[in-house]
Amino acid sequence: MSALTEAPPAADLPVRKASVRKRLVPYWLLVPGLLWLVVFFALPMVYQASTSVQTGSLEKGFQVTWHFQTYWDAFKEYYPQFVRSLLYAGTATLLCLLLGYPLAYLIAFKAGRWRNVILVLVIAPFFTSFLIRTLAWKTILADGGPVVHALNSLHVLDVTSWLGFTEGDRVLATPMAVVCGLTYNFLPFMILPLYTSLERIDPRLHEAAGDLYATPATTFRKVTFPLSMPGVVSGTLLTFIPASGDYVNAELLGSTDQKMVGNVIQSQFLRVLDYPTAAALSFILMAIVLVMVTVYIRRAGTEDLV
C-alpha cells in the first residue's frame, strides 16, 4: 500500500539551489547582442551628444565647450527644413495609410488563392535596389511624359500648382514628386503590418456584426478598423520614422527648394564637415521624432511593439 505522512516543516529541510551555471544562461544569450547595441548604437549617441557641444574647426580640432548655442543657431537656420521634413513625412504616412489599407484588406479578406501572389508582388520590389526604383520615378514623372501629360489635360496640375504642390507644367523637382517618392518607398512598410493585423481578425466577426444590424460601413468603423489598430500604429511608425530622416527622395526627385533635414545633416557631415552643427541637427531630429512617437504610442494605446 502507498504510505503518506506529512513531512516536518520546510525549515528543517535543506533547500536546493539552482546551479549558478543555469542561472547565467539568459545572460550569456543576451550579452553579445546587447553589447553590440550598446557599443555601436548607444555609445555613438553619447559621442554625438558631446560633439554637438564642441566648438573649434577641422584644422585646430574640436573641444567640448558646452556651447549649446549651436542647437539654437542650427535650428534657427534650418527650421524650414525641419518643418518640411515633418510635413512631407506626415503627408506620405497619411497617403501610405489611405493607399495601403485597401490593399492590405484585399490581401487579408478578398484575395482567396491569389493571396500569396499579391504578397509576393508587394515584397518583390524590395529586391531591386530602392535607389534604382526611385530613379525610375524620374522617368515616370518626366516633363512631357505620359503622366504629366495626362494630369495636365485633366487640369489636375492647375489645381496642384495653385496649392503650391507643383510648379507650372512640371511634377519633377516639386513637393509632389518628393512626397510621391516617399509614399512609394515606404508603402510596403505600411501594408505588411496592416495585413498581419487584419489577417488575425476572424471573418466571422464581420458576419456577427452584420447579424447585429451593422451596415458594412459601420462594421468597418466599429469592428474591423479598431481591431486593426496595432497594424495601423506600427505601420505609421515604420513609415513616418524613416521618411522624416530620408534625404534620398528629396535629392533625386526634388530641387533645392525641397531639401529636408536629412539633406542638411548629410551635407554638414560629409561635405561641409561642420560636425557640431550636424550633430546638433541630428539630435534635434531625434528628439522631435522620439517625442512624437512616444505621444502617438501613448494615445494609440499600444505599447508592446517590440
Place this chain on the structure above:
Amino acid sequence: MTDDKNDGGDVRLTGISKTYGSFTAVHPLELTVPQGSFFALLGASGCGKTTTLRMIAGLEEPTTGTVFLGDKDVTDLPPYKRPVNTVFQSYALFPHLDVSENVAFGLRRRGIKSVKKQVDDMLELVQLGDFAKRKPHQLSGGQQQRVAVARALINHPQVLLLDEPLGALDLKLRRQMQLELKRIQTEVGITFIHVTHDQEEAMTMADTVAVMNGGRVEQLGAPADLYENPRTTFVANFLGTSNLIEAEVVEKSGEDLVVTAGGAKLKLPGGRCSAPDTSGGKILVGVRPEKISLAHKDDEGSIAAGRNRVPGRIVDSSFIGVSTQYVIDSPAGQGLSVYEQNIERDTRLVPGAEVVLHWNPAHTFGLDAAQAIDAGVEKVEDAA
C-alpha cells in the same frame, strides 16, 4: 508497503516541496507509489498535482526533498537521464516530425539505430499502424493522445507520468481512452502516475488515488475507500456529492454515535467519525445522495425502524433517465440532494410535496465541523 529491497521500481518522494517566491505550490510531502500500480493524483487546478508530477519527471527542481526511483536518488538528474517518461497535457507532439518519427524520438536520442520494428509494434499497440506517415496536425485529438502515449511507452520507462492526458478530449472519447489506457497499463505492467482533475476518471482507472488540495495530500486510498470514508469535507465534496449536515453530539451508545440535527435524531457508526466525539461537540454528518430513500409524508409509518430519518420538502426535481435527482429543504439542512433510481416512481413526489428522507445509519459518516462545509464543491466559475 515495499520496504524490502526488490528490483527497485517504487517511486518514493521524501520531504519533497516546491515554493515559487512566497507561494508554496507543494508542501513537504512523503509519498510512495509501488511498482506496477496505477496511481492517480486528483485535485482542482492549482492544487500542486502537476508540480508534483513535474518534479518526478525532472522538469521542475524541488525546493526541498528527494525523489527516489527504487533505491536510486534521482533528484539531481536532468529529465533526459531519468528512466521516466511523460504524456503531456495537450500532448506536445513535435509538429515538424511525422507520427513514426515522434514515436522513435526517444529511441534515436539514446543512439538506437534500428527502430522500425519497435515503432511499428508500438503503433500497433495503440492501434495507429496506418498513420505512421501523418503529421500530428492531421490527426484527431484521440489519435494524437495515443501517439503521445506510444512515444512515451516505447522507451520502457520505469514510470509513466500522465499529465491530464484526456483533458482535451470530449466526454465520449474520454471514457473510451480511459479503458484503453487501463488496458495498456495492464498489458505493459509499468507504474502509471496519472494527474487529473476529473474524479470519475481517477476512480475508474486508478488502484490508488491521492486527493490533493492547496499543495497537500488530503487523503489517500483505494477509490471505493475514499468515496465511502472521506475524512475531510474537501474529499467528501470533491469525490462525488455529499450531503453535509451540521449536528451536535448527544451521546455514545455502544458502537454508535447519536447526534441531533435540526430536531432529528441521527445515528452513525463511531468508527466512521473522524471528528472528536465528545458529547455536546459539533460535527458534520455526511451521507451520499444515492444512499437516501424518499418516502411521501403520508407513508412515514412504513419506514423500517432503526433508520435515520429527516423530514423535508421537495424544492426541485430533475429526471435524468436512470435516476431522478431531488433537491430538498429540511430543518436539518437546506438544498439536500437525493438520487432515486427510477424503478417505481411515486407520482406524489413533485416539488412542494412533504417527504421524509431515510437511510441506513451505517451509511453515515462524521467529519470535523471546524472545516469549511463547502470545501471542494465545484463552483460554476472554476468548473473547467
Place this chain on the structure above:
Amino acid sequence: MRWLRRNVIVIAGLATLAYLILPNVVVMVFSFNKPNGRFNYSWQRFSTDAWKDPCGVADMCGSLSLSLQIATWATLGATVLGTMIAFALVRYRFRARGAINSLIFLPMAMPEVVMAASLLTLFLNLGAQLGFWTILIAHIMFCLSFVVTAVKARVMSMDPRLEEAARDLYAGPVQTFVRVTLPIAAPGIVAGALLAFALSFDDFIITNFNAGSTVTFPMFVWGSAQRGTPVQINVIGTAMFVIAVVVVVAGQLVANRRSNSAKA
C-alpha cells in the same frame, strides 16, 4: 454602379498594387533602352546591349559583389545575435527587462540618418579606418533589432512543452535545441534573416556615412545618378527582381507539393 460599390476595395487595392509595381516595370523596360547621352531617363530605342554585357560598366559588378558579401556576413551576425536575444527575452526572467526592450526598440524608432551620423562620430573619434568593417558593424547593428522582433514573435508562439517533451525523451540540451527548438523556430529565424539580408543589401544612408571610399552597390547607383546612369543598373535591378520572384514562387510550389503528398 452596385458592382462598383461592392468592388471598390478590390479596385483601390489593385490600384495601389499597380503603383507599387509600376517602377519595377519601368526599370525592366528601360533595361532594353539605348539612351542618347549618359542618362537613361527617356525611351530611345530597343536594344539588348546592356543584357549582353552586364558588367560592362567600370566598378559596378565589384560594388555588387561587395554588397552581397556584406549582406551575407551582416545577415549571419545579426541572425545569430538576434536569435539569442529573442530566446533569452521569451524564455527567461531577468532584471532590467524594460531597459533591454528599449535598447532593442530604439534603433527601429530612430531615423537612419541619426544613427548614421552618430556612428560616424564614434568612428571618427576612435580614429577607425572607414571601409568594409565599419559598414559591416553598422549593418549588423541596425539589422539586429529586426531579427529579434521576427524571431521573438515565432518563439512566443512556440509551446515550451515541446522542449520539455524532448528533454523527457532523452534529448540533452544540445540535442533538444538542434532536433526540436531550431526546426520549429526556423520560420521565424529565416524570416528574420531574409529581412536582414534585404535591409543590408539595400541600405544606402548608413552606408553612405560610414563607408569612407568603399563603394557598395547602392552607393554606386547614387553616384551614377549624379554622373550618368548606365543601362546596366536596370539590368541588375531587373535580374534581382526576377530571381526573387522565381525563388519565392518555386519555394511556394515545393511547400505546396510537400503538404499535398503528406495528405495523400
